């Protein structure tokens with residue numbers, strides 16, 4: 217019997233601001249601008265919204281958004297999804313569950329983040345007081361990692377990446393293939409921050425080491441902007457402006473223990489390792505059915521580990537897979553067709569959902585994946601929390 | 610990790626909750642982890658409850674300080690000015706003999722000499738009169 221959530225809820229509107237480095241705007245203003253565009257995209261008015269999901273502290277509170285949008289009857293408000301970049305896909309799951317359970321009919325999920333002009337993740341421990349960071353990671357870093365010199369994502373995920381490189385003999389050229397694919401794709405995306413700025417393998421290999429094994433070009437961008445996503449029931453979706461995109465499967469997963477990298481028996485068993493099989497089962501698809509994958513790309517090596525968790529390739533084999541061109545447009549499984557966090561902008565995973573929706577509506581012009589029917593989006597946050605959504609047209 | 614003036618300059622632990630007890634033993638140059646007095650399971654980071662059996666009973670049991678490298682990073686670009694003189698530095702994850710894993714800077718090993726399974730041991734650095742930090746060095 218099909219899962220009760222399968223194909224019950226659709227994404228019906230998406231929108232975003234410009235992506236910049238430096239802004240005179242606020243995250244509230246940006247979130248509202250993206251929300252207005254997403255509503256227009258759907259052919260809906262603000263008062264059609266009766267639920268708001270805000271992402272893990274990366275968007276204004278639902279109540280603030282509702283006040284600005286003139287939503288008189290807010291029935292469902294979630295102000296804090298799971299950590300960081302896992303929050304966007306996890307937010308789809310929360311919204312879909314609420315809609316399928318008839319707690320709300322139409323849910324807005326804005327993600328506004330000034331990761332360049334606001335508090336930068338790289339400033340953890342300096343401008344950001346770790347003892348005030350919400351969720352499970354702040355105290356761990358403040359008490360046990362920071363005094364030992366490990367306090368930004370490049371450090372934490374570096375432990376994973378080193379283990380991965382050492383266990384499987386992964387070459388820098390494999391990580392480079394991810395960075396290069398994202399960059400090539402971004403040239404076809406008018407919104408992408410790095411559009412028109414080429415990146416060659418030589419550039420990549422010559423880019424400086426930030427924290428072994430990460431080079432500069434293994435690391436995502438920091439940018440300013442916002443995205444918004446509108447979801448409603450499949451029945452309502454059929455009467456709206458754009459073709460519906462169905463949430464066929466969704467799941468989240470958490471590595472154990474979630475608040476400490478150090479104690480994990482297998483550092484490469486990530487949240488997505490547990491989440492992916494559940495999402496496939498719900499959607500009743502297999503990795504072979506995927507036409508594209510918008511894989512959360514805070515770091516290139518993380519993408520390789522996620523491709524394995526997704527079952528796209530076996531453990532230790534993602535390097536060979538990506539070096540063969542499979543992940544480029546026209547390849548077996550194009551990834552990051554918008555350029556991702558590496559080359560488009562850092563919207564904490566929300567722009568990955570926006571791109572997947574546009575691919576499935578076949579609105580992507582030059583970067584359109586031919587005959588796209590089913591796509592996957594992943595999220596990744598904090599210390600390796602994972603989330604996944606399988607979308608279909 | 611001191612500057613030429615002799616003042617310790619790297620960030621110090623916030624020592625919130627049970628972490629304060631861990632560092633109290635460090636000050637006495639003793640590495641101790643929590644050990645459940647009901648099921649015997651060791652744990653680190655410090656927690657009120659035993660994740661293996663649910664017990665709230667534990668002792669701070671003396672650890673050998675010896676372990677083997679599970680993974681590591683070599684930080685080349687300082688992400689805070691305080692680390693300008695420290696780079697490049699190595700921060701391994703170490704499988705301790707008691708079965709827990711621990712994070713601490715590794716002193717005196719060249720980045721190119723790093724490998725999984727390298728035997729290391731804890732020593733203590735008195736950072737300030739109040740705070741002592743555990744560090745790793747190559748096992749002797």
Ligand SMILES: [Zn+2]
Pocket residue numbers: 645646647648649650659660661662663664
């Ligand atoms: Zn116990």
